[in-house]
Amino acid sequence: MVLKKRVDYRFNGFRIPVIPKGPRSARRRGHLKKAAEDGQACAFELLASLAGQLLQESESSACSNASEGNHQPVFSQGVIEQDRQDEVKPLKTEEIHQGSSIESTFKTEVASQNSTQKPLPHARADCSVGHISVYDNSDTWEKVEANVKTETFDWDNKFRNYTNRLEAPENFRESRDGKIKKGFIHELEVGSSCFQGSALADKCGLKDQLDLYVSPTLIDSKSNVKSTFHRKSFPSSSFPKHGSSIKLGFRDDDENFLRCEKVCTKSKAYRSPRRIAHRRIRNRMSSKYWKVAPKLKDCELSRSDLGAPHYHKRKTYYGFERSQHNSIVKRRKFFDRVSGVTSDGGFSSESVSNSPQKGMDGDKPSSSAKLHIPKDPHVKLSIKSVRIPELYVEVPETATVGSLKRTVMEAVMAILGSGVHVGVLLQGKKVRDESRTLVQSGISCKENLDNLSFMLEPVSLQASPTLCVADPSSQCETSEPTRVPETPVLDSGMTDTLRDTSLLTNPGNLIESNHESISSPTDTIVDKVTPDSRALVAVPASAEALAVVPVSQKSKRAEFVQRRTRRPFSxxxxxxxxxxxxxxxxxxxxxxxxxxxxxxxxxxxxxxxxxxxxxxxxxxxxxxxxxxxxxxxxxxxxxxxxxxxxxxxxxxxxxxxxxxxxxxxxxxxxxxxxxxx
DNA sequence: CTTAGGG
DNA sequence: CCCTAAG
The missing domain is CATH 1.10.246.220 (Serum Albumin; Chain A, Domain 1)
Structure with a gap:
């Protein structure tokens, strides 16, 4: 039986593209500061301008009138300068593209500049602790710094797997006057770039860079201060607690996401649930470079896939030999079935809701509770989730649930990995004119807000990541083969089962996980499901579909070092x-x-x-x-x-x-x- | 590599 | 299932 299930997950954030090091001419308005790091490993330079940008955009658009003539950032410490030209900035300057799109660019740079030190080709890989500097995009563009600590590879499932979390407990903010104010940044997450925008090759080459995710979020008035960038220019009195707040983070879904509102310092939640995975990886990595280098894993894996010797027999269970899966995941046109989607309610009112008004200051017109209050020109949105295109996957009946999970994840990551933009939909229609204000677009009225939704769309249909695998010269040196997750689909049933005729005679066993399979006859997507194709078969991508999945299924899979799929004894x-x-x-x-x-x-x-x-x-x-x-x-x-x-x-x-x-x-x-x- | 056990 | 200490 083929399992076809639309995968709907939430992506509560906007991806911020990684900006390659080197001459940065195209980027405007951003800055990079070198992380003054002590020799060792990591110093992170976090460039954040997007936050402000988002805010600005939404705000400016929201309040069309609120002419804030100058949105130009004022950089403190002279590190940053407003820059509109395309000139190459000083090394320490990172420029960020000031697009009007929701997608903003934040840049994070790992202390790649430990100049005096040897080049740290793998610095990123070993960043367990670092220093992060963030410039918030408030009117003052003050610098915010914090010592951060990254959690190690977190192998749980879903996106978090690729996220290194930077925590800036009780952060402080360094004002221009040198004073330090606390509580402006609560947490930051920096995702490893493994599957982000850049190609695998890039991943290998840009390991010193991190992607930063930014997601606008509704801020709880009480925790507001601590959990988000604070925009001073909008004192609470004039600026509703929320609205302009931006949360940095990456979440896979509501369940897993740690609300920033909560002060989670060393959030245990983010402690790698599966430390073993990490450990395992590390153990298997002879090269120190691989140490804590989730980012590079895929490369590594790729290598092994290319023919690097595998380990012992037993270990090979995790190897690719068994995973010659031909998994294919295709994405469907984003909207082709949106309207049809019901239960998942990805779109519609649920996606966007008005910000709660409670907790507002007394001086604040609590009445502003409704976005529509004329008095309050701000459109407050709480983006609970961003919908991504439907995913169709096909897996054999013998696939295990675990394999299904991985498959889905891979599909998801494939999408995210290719880079995405955010599309805005109002009442089901795509809002194409980005220059219009929210008011003009009708996004300011509550009625419409209920029908406002966001979706992810491909940044570029052409963008097809280069596979690290294909690039032998890549920096991903072959290190000791890491145990690769077994291919779910593949390995699970059939093959073995068929072989163990003497033991596995119980058919019931073979069907480990498809009970919940959903098969939709009408789907033409699955045209060929041969017993042999224990792969995911995706639907033909439509015109609007995202770029074709970067293939590297294997590579990606490699990224997932996890325990073997569970296989109950029959x-x-x-x-x-x-x-x-x-x-x-x-x-x-x-x-x-x-x-x-x-x-x-x-x-x-x-x-x-x-x-x-x-x-x-x-x-x-x-x-x-x-x-x-x-x-x-x-x-x-x-x-x-x-x-x-x-x-x-x-x-x-x-x-x-x-x-x-x-x-x-x-x-x-x-x-x-x-x-x- | 196997065992034996704890996790 | 994983991981490890011990043979």
Missing amino acids: VSEVEALVHAVEELGTGRWRDVKLRAFENADHRTYVDLKDKWKTLVHTATISPQQRRGEPVPQELLDRVLAAHALWSQHQTKQHGKHQAGPGALKISETSAERPCVC
């Missing part, structure tokens, strides 16, 4: 295991493996040992407490019997005459004697 497997243990006893898992699971590559002797462990446990607890596919009591009984027998045997060391083996079907072949078999 009854038949359990039976085989029990039988083998009855004969061989516990403690000889390798033999058990050889005897009963020889062809089940995905079952290692450790797995068998673990399974036995759980079986014993399962047999011990009450049936009500058992979970998963029920194991016949008969088998459990045998488990207990064998367990008791062999435990005893083991204890006795030599008890040949024990009640042992013989009682079970083990014949005279006593425990000591390894069954030759």
Whole structure:
């Protein structure tokens, strides 16, 4: 069965393109400051102008009247200068494109300029702590700095995986006068650029740069100060608590996103749930460069994919050999089914809502609560989510849920990786004239706001990232092959299953995850689903579709170092295991493996040992407490019997005459004697 | 590489 | 399932 499901997720932020180092001529109005970093690893230079830009734009447009003649930033410390020319700026100057589009460019630069130091080609990779300087785009353009700490690769799932979080606990703000004010930046997230705009090759080459995501957000009046850039020019009195606030961050969805409103300093939430993954990666990386370099992983993987030797057999489970998936993910036209979408409610009112008014200051006209209040020219939006184009994926029935997740993620990342713009839709129609003000566009009236939505669209249909894989010369030196996640689809079922005919005879097992599959007959998307294609098949991209997925499925997959997909033992497997243990006893898992699971590559002797462990446990607890596919009591009984027998045997060391083996079907072949078999 | 156990 | 300390 093919699973076709529209993937709808939320992207609550705008992507800020990475700006390559080097001459920056095209960029305007931005600045880069070199991070004064101590030799070691990382200093981050965070260039932020977008925030202000967003604010400005929205504000200016919102208040068409509010003529703020000058939106030009005033840079403090002379580091930044308003620049409109295309000249190359001093090294320390980063310019940011001042587009009118929502997409703003923030630039983050890792201390690439540890000039005196050796070049830090991999500096980025090892940034665990850094210094970040941000210039907010308020009228004063004051510099905000903070020592930040990046969380290491967070392998949870979804986007967060690619996010390095920079935390600026109780940040402070350095005013021009040198005073430090606290609480303007609460947190910043810097995503690794692995899948962002730049091509993989770029990723390798621009490792010292980070992407910064900025998302406008509604600020809770109470936490406002701490969680966002504060625009001084708009004192709370004149500027509603929210509206102009900008939140930096990247979230995958509401669930996972940590609301900035909350003061999350070292947010445990962001602690890599799966530190192991990271650890694993690190362990496998002989090259120090790979250390904590999520960004480079894909390169690394790519390499391995290109033919680098793989590790041991067992390890290869994670390798590409098994993942010759032909996964294909295509994106559908963004809107082709928007209207049809219902339950997911990606669009429409839910996407945009008026900002809560509570918490407003007393002096503030609380009445302004409604965006529509004439008194308040500001349009307050709370963008709960940004919709992305529909994704269609196809996976074989035997795919595991885990593989499905990865597949979806890959699809998503593929989209994001190619760069996206934000489209604005009003009542379902795309608002194309970007020069118009919100008022002119009718985005200022509440009624319309309910129908305002945003969507991601391709930055460039042409933009097709270069695959690192294809570039042998890339900096991604081959390092010790990292364990690659097994290909979900691929590896999961079929192949192995078919092979383990002796064990996996239970069809039920093969269908690990498709119960929830949704198949829509009407979809023409899936035209060819051959049993062999354990890949995702996507729908033909439409004209407006995003650039074709950058292929590097494999590479990307590589990025996902994660644990093997879970594969519950089937009854038949359990039976085989029990039988083998009855004969061989516990403690000889390798033999058990050889005897009963020889062809089940995905079952290692450790797995068998673990399974036995759980079986014993399962047999011990009450049936009500058992979970998963029920194991016949008969088998459990045998488990207990064998367990008791062999435990005893083991204890006795030599008890040949024990009640042992013989009682079970083990014949005279006593425990000591390894069954030759 | 295997085991044995804890996580 | 993962990870590791121990043979």
